[in-house]
Amino acid sequence: MNIRVRYFARLREKLATDQEQLALPVGAGDVAALCRHLAARGGVWAEELGGERPLMAAINEELKPLAASLSDGDEVALFPPVTGG
Amino acid sequence: MNIRVRYFARLREKLATDQEQLALPVGAGDVAALCRHLAARGGVWAEELGGERPLMAAINEELKPLAASLSDGDEVALFPPVTGG
Amino acid sequence: MQAIAICEDELPPVAVWHAGACVTFEGRVRDEQGRVVALEIEHYPGMTEREIGRIADQAAERWPLSMVLVAHRVGRVEVDQLIVRVQVAAQHRREAFEACAFIMDYLKTRAPFWKKEISVDGAASWVEAKQGDRDAAARWTPADGH
Amino acid sequence: MQAIAICEDELPPVAVWHAGACVTFEGRVRDEQGRVVALEIEHYPGMTEREIGRIADQAAERWPLSMVLVAHRVGRVEVDQLIVRVQVAAQHRREAFEACAFIMDYLKTRAPFWKKEISVDGAASWVEAKQGDRDAAARWTPADGH
Numbered sequence: 001m002n003i004r005v006r007y008f009a010r011l012r013e014k015l016a017t018d019q020e021q022l023a024l025p026v027g028a029g030d031v032a033a034l035c036r037h038l039a040a041r042g043g044v045w046a047e048e049l050g051g052e053r054p055l056m057a058a059i060n061e062e063l064k065p066l067a068a069s070l071s072d073g074d075e076v077a078l079f080p081p082v083t084g085g
Numbered sequence: 086m087n088i089r090v091r092y093f094a095r096l097r098e099k100l101a102t103d104q105e106q107l108a109l110p111v112g113a114g115d116v117a118a119l120c121r122h123l124a125a126r127g128g129v130w131a132e133e134l135g136g137e138r139p140l141m142a143a144i145n146e147e148l149k150p151l152a153a154s155l156s157d158g159d160e161v162a163l164f165p166p167v168t169g170g
Numbered sequence: 171m172q173a174i175a176i177c178e179d180e181l182p183p184v185a186v187w188h189a190g191a192c193v194t195f196e197g198r199v200r201d202e203q204g205r206v207v208a209l210e211i212e213h214y215p216g217m218t219e220r221e222i223g224r225i226a227d228q229a230a231e232r233w234p235l236s237m238v239l240v241a242h243r244v245g246r247v248e249v250d251q252l253i254v255r256v257q258v259a260a261q262h263r264r265e266a267f268e269a270c271a272f273i274m275d276y277l278k279t280r281a282p283f284w285k286k287e288i289s290v291d292g293a294a295s296w297v298e299a300k301q302g303d304r305d306a307a308a309r310w311t312p313a314d315g316h
Numbered sequence: 317m318q319a320i321a322i323c324e325d326e327l328p329p330v331a332v333w334h335a336g337a338c339v340t341f342e343g344r345v346r347d348e349q350g351r352v353v354a355l356e357i358e359h360y361p362g363m364t365e366r367e368i369g370r371i372a373d374q375a376a377e378r379w380p381l382s383m384v385l386v387a388h389r390v391g392r393v394e395v396d397q398l399i400v401r402v403q404v405a406a407q408h409r410r411e412a413f414e415a416c417a418f419i420m421d422y423l424k425t426r427a428p429f430w431k432k433e434i435s436v437d438g439a440a441s442w443v444e445a446k447q448g449d450r451d452a453a454a455r456w457t458p459a460d461g462h
Contacts, residue, residue, distance in 0.1 A: 006360075009430035054445070085388075197336060198335065200407065267341070
């Protein structure tokens with residue numbers, strides 16, 4: 001299952017990347033599982049995505065809870081709580 | 086005790102007057118007593134000021150309850166509930 | 171800063187402000203399904219300005235505001251023209267929203283204006299005060315826990 | 317009528333509207349006691365417009381509205397410049413006030429914008445989300461009885 005992951009704001013800066021393509025095992029689960037997968041890289045990945053810091057997620061440009069399931073071709077965005085307005 | 090009484094909106098039209106000077110006995114009481122005094126004229130005065138229709142009052146350009154006391158030289162305004170804004 | 175304008179002609183333009191947040195309310199003459207062509211607005215010169223000043227002062231006591239402007243038409247106002255503008259600036263949005271709504275609710279129930287509707291056939295009738303406006307103003311009194 | 321503008325430059329002028337009531341919220345960059353000279357606002361192009369559209373749709377489902385306009389700056393915004401405008405028109409003032417406050421509360425907690433403060437010495441730091449904004453948004457959810 002292929003997904004694109006995008007990072008914004010503090011995450012984009014800390015992870016030093018704004019997006020990447022990932023190939024995950026089929027049925028790899030939900031956004032939280034994706035975060036665990038990424039946090040396993042260690043370093044800033046563990047710091048930012050290991051569950052210590054508040055995180056929001058969108059799937060295909062729509063806000064979703066971390067328990068939302070992923071499908072092949074999804075664009076997942078991970079970002080800190082929004083601060084517009 | 087001399088007071089000026091002003092009428093606005095529907096009252097001004099129905100009573101066919103916008104203001105008058107009145108000489109009342111000293112200690113003539115409150116706005117409600119003034120209304121009874123005026124309503125005793127009968128006709129439209131009784132209809133408008135006899136207690137059947139909602140009424141607001143101001144003394145010296147400040148909203149007051151009908152139980153507010155009058156003093157010599159006061160300007161009393163009587164009018165229907167306001168509808169601005 | 172507080173300013174009150176009672177206008178026989180068009181309302182002045184919206185003011186420039188300097189703060190974090192600004193909420194502006196504007197009301198226009200509605201045609202009421204084509205029935206109404208204009209309003210005639212009577213007021214109590216002198217008291218009108220003083221009462222609106224008291225309402226603005228009360229708002230400034232309840233919330234930290236940096237600007238309150240109230241402008242209101244009197245005389246004949248045609249359908250679709252502005253009747254009233256209340257513009258409130260504050261550091262934070264909640265204060266600006268609440269103060270602006272408070273001023274409108276009090277203006278509707280305390281400022282000495284009376285509207286007369288002029289209909290298509292030239293007939294004129296005084297607008298009756300609405301219970302909804304009295305209820306809206308009552309929600310700001312301490313008895314309601316606000 | 318619904319329109320959303322994500323602006324790299326100044327916000328468009330306030331729109332002409334035709335209804336009984338209009339409430340406009342505007343927010344400016346505060347200097348935070350002289351500490352801040354500008355904001356840099358990042359967003360998620362595509363999602364930003366869609367999410368604001370969903371927020372405006374939710375407002376239009378809750379209240380009968382005749383117009384919703386949302387304009388928001390992105391990129392560098394200097395102190396005292398406008399960041400955001402939400403303009404809502406409706407037949408009655410209560411609906412316009414509530415819908416405008418609702419849209420602002422949801423915009424603050426759901427639209428994908430992130431602010432970075434640029435200080436006098438050139439240092440940049442991401443603004444942290446505020447619990448007060450989450451509380452403000454939560455008051456519109458059914459669990460709170462609203």
